[in-house]
Amino acid sequence: MEDVHRILYATGFIGETELGHWNAEEIVSEIGARLGRPVDRAELEPAWLASFPVDEQVLELVGRIAVRHRTAILTNNDLLLREALLGARPDFAGRFGDIVFSAAIHAVKPAAEAFRRTLSIVNAEPSETLFIDDSDSHVAGALQAGICAVRFQSARQLAAELERHGLLDGS
Template sequence: MTSVTVSLVLFDMEGVLTHYDRDVRVAHLAASTNCSPESVRHAIWGSGLEARADAGIIDENEYLATLGAMLNHPVSKDEWLAARRASITPNEQTLALAGQLRSSCRMAILTNNCHLVTDHLDYLNPAVDRMFGNAVYSSASFGATKPAAQAYLRCVEEIGARPGETLFIDDTGANVQGAIDAGLIGYKFENAATLKREFERLGLL
């Protein structure tokens, strides 16, 4: 038990609450567009396209249109969502831990993603959608991606919490450090067992 007060637990989604397989996503989209996996990887990440969408610089229509142009094959929203869904598997252990927190504090998610993910979470990630409902925030909503301070601070403000009473959990060290630099309490996720011990140490379980 510590003297730290935690009133909000802010989770990263992929890598913490769910497993994310980028290769599966690439293979799925490559098959639906008749493109090589290498072309898909470059179009989404190598070009910086997804990073711009995640930061809210471009909207979903521009994102899909640009992706289709780069692949020389139209990419519909349904095709994109199907590939994204195939890449996601719930982490049942961490979701179970999150379920135990409901009686002790507020919970939310801050994920580096575009609105296509959060707007269609009921299809993409039903387990997380059932657990968190409307308390899932995309970086695109705040005009910046983690680890930029703006992403954390605007999210916490939107929720109505205090940075110093917000425990942020992420599997990427840079994102955890970004949260700490922004005044949040940061914790680097490794597995559900160590996370449970951290919750117990903080008096949340």
């Protein structure tokens, strides 16, 4: 595991993929080259998906909100994960109006540019946006970009925050 971390993270490769410097097929090929053996995409995708855990309670909350409000995801992830996630979870399309991957916008959170590019894609103003993230630095970045932001801690806490912001009617 230390070798995988060193090969993928310590070299800056993952950072490059999150900025969109590699497409999905190039990521698979490069990982194989770095590991010194061919890697099958079908073998790699489950490992990539493991880095994007889905909280079903949160997804249920998003579904409730999506009935009356626009919803979106902004994630610091690469194009391989985008393809794998959208293939594995087609239900996301019905809950999120937009799913924005940093690799597609060539900017990562907490940089203000990531928020500006995402707001442009979702056609929203900072003042009409609530950003939720489990990272203090990402929340701080959103706040600096003029976006109301909340740090995610649990589905229960999120429900309370959504109600406080008038996005969830408690039903």
